[in-house]
Amino acid sequence: MAIEVARALPAADVAAVRDLAARVAAADGEAAFDEQSLLNLGGGRPVRHLIVRGGPEGPDGGGPVPILGYAQVADGSGELAVDPAARRRGIGGALLDAVLDGLDGLDGLDTPDGADGLHGPEDVRVWAHGDLAPARALAATRGLGVVRDLWVMTAPAPTVPEPTKVPSQSEPTSAVDGVRVRTFEPGSDEQAWLTVNARAFADHPEQGRMTRADLEARMAQPWFDGRLFWLAEDVNSGRTLGSMWVKISDRVGEIYVLGVDPDAQGRGIGGLLTAHAMAAFAARDLTGLELYVEGENAPAIAVYERAGFHRARAHVQYARTGSH
Ligand SMILES: CC(C)(COP(=O)(O)OP(=O)(O)OC[C@H]1O[C@@H](n2cnc3c(N)ncnc32)[C@H](O)[C@@H]1OP(=O)(O)O)[C@@H](O)C(=O)NCCC(=O)NCCS
Structure with missing residues (x-):
């Protein structure tokens, strides 16, 4: 052939x-x-x-x-x-x-x-x-x-909370001491995001290798919405500690990339950023939620299960040098 x-x-x-x-x-x-x-x-x-x-x-x-x-x-x-x-x-x-x-x-x-x-x-x-x-x-x-x-986890679309409980884009739904969350600013936050992303995903075969060109290619996609991209930062030093990037297409909300710097893990920043994403999802008319996570990433899976996600299906990689 x-x-x-x-x-x-x-x-x-x-x-x-x-x-x-x-x-x-x-x-x-x-x-x-x-x-x-x-x-x-x-x-x-x-x-x-x-x-x-x-x-x-x-x-x-x-x-x-x-x-x-x-x-x-x-x-x-x-x-x-x-x-x-x-x-x-x-x-x-x-x-x-x-x-x-x-x-x-x-x-x-x-x-x-x-x-x-x-x-x-x-x-x-x-x-x-x-x-x-x-x-x-x-x-x-x-x-x-x-x-x-690689797991695909799904969750029902969150129901719209009481209007008084909808947080503004910059207001955390729960507090983590010394951490504030704000939306990503195109044109000035790219390098900070690339640094925290590379550190958070140092062992990840694709995500950890994202370059500025990769980031810009995604920001040029029709689904990109800067209001759905948050950075968590140290209130004193301004250092970026984590980020949450959400993608909405065809009325499905996706937790696209959630990463927390290894130095800042275990402080609740992942949960804080997830709360921002869930609040943004709740404020929109969606049919469901999804995300991708490595099947062996127990800490991330725990965060997502707490937010209501469960494993729906998986993508697998095959190779000659694998174990069955
Ligand atoms: C998987 C895929 C690439 C197979 O393509 P294909 O051209 O039909 O595969 P082949 O004709 O070369 O099949 C080779 C052998 O695989 C097995 N096989 C392939 N499809 C099969 C099926 N639907 N049911 C059972 N056996 C199957 C058979 O043993 C087959 O040999 P045979 O036809 O002599 O029995 C095709 O189904 C596809 O595009 N699927 C969607 C994409 C995908 O899953 N890609 C990942 C590939 S690892």
């Missing part, structure tokens, strides 16, 4: 992959590619795109040849999906094998492993969002094991 490998995609392929992603999400009830991967289609980060094409008219039938399968590898992590109408023809298996076996040689690029942010094949982990049955079956055929378990 012919697999095209590229570092960058022409605009027509970007559009075709977005269409494929939409068809897959509609058929499976689960998106196969995460937000960062869809942003990566337009360039900016060192990634590899793997494409399998085909169609009823064949490659020589004139017109653009549809994309039947697509995989993306970035920073040792891969995602792949096959058009719902083209499954069980070996396309997913071929893409998975290419991702796991490494891409050098496939595209004739002589960049050594790791030199441009891509890892050697022994490191590659492949996401199965929702851990759906076909992905599990495919992973089993390759003897892969689960190496990461």
Whole structure:
């Protein structure tokens, strides 16, 4: 099976992959590619795109040849999906094998492993969002094991509290001594947020590596709302101790990023910031709430369970070097 490998995609392929992603999400009830991967289609980060094409008219039938399968590898992590109408023809298996076996040689690029942010094949982990049955079956055929378990936690939308109890955006709903909470100011708070985010997520494979460009790309998204992004800071020194970033889209409220500096953990700042998020959610007409958290992050899960969240499903990563 012919697999095209590229570092960058022409605009027509970007559009075709977005269409494929939409068809897959509609058929499976689960998106196969995460937000960062869809942003990566337009360039900016060192990634590899793997494409399998085909169609009823064949490659020589004139017109653009549809994309039947697509995989993306970035920073040792891969995602792949096959058009719902083209499954069980070996396309997913071929893409998975290419991702796991490494891409050098496939595209004739002589960049050594790791030199441009891509890892050697022994490191590659492949996401199965929702851990759906076909992905599990495919992973089993390759003897892969689960190496990461990312929980999706959900909660009912909070009911609107008494008007007198709705806190203003800058007024904490409960106090933590020496800490104040205020909204993020675009243009001046970026570096403070990047610092606290990197410290809070030092061990996290994606979140801890957010750059200023990543932050700005998210702030440019239509869902970005500066009123739903808070910093907790030391009242005396002004040092940023934590942050809460909330995303609302399609009437679903998401606790997008909650991070507290390791030096300030255990003081109730996570709970304080969560109270701000819940109050903001309660003041809006939402159908439900969700968030993502590592299955092994017990302290964060405890904060979220206290706020009414429970585990709804999980995204897992498969790899050759995993334990079952
Ligand atoms: C998972 C996915 C990529 C498989 O793509 P595909 O092209 O259908 O996979 P293949 O045809 O190469 O299947 C290879 C083997 O995996 C197993 N398999 C794949 N889908 C299966 C299914 N729905 N039920 C049972 N076994 C399945 C079979 O053993 C199959 O071999 P066979 O057809 O000879 O029995 C596709 O279902 C998909 O895009 N799902 C959504 C995205 C996703 O979950 N990605 C994560 C991949 S780890």
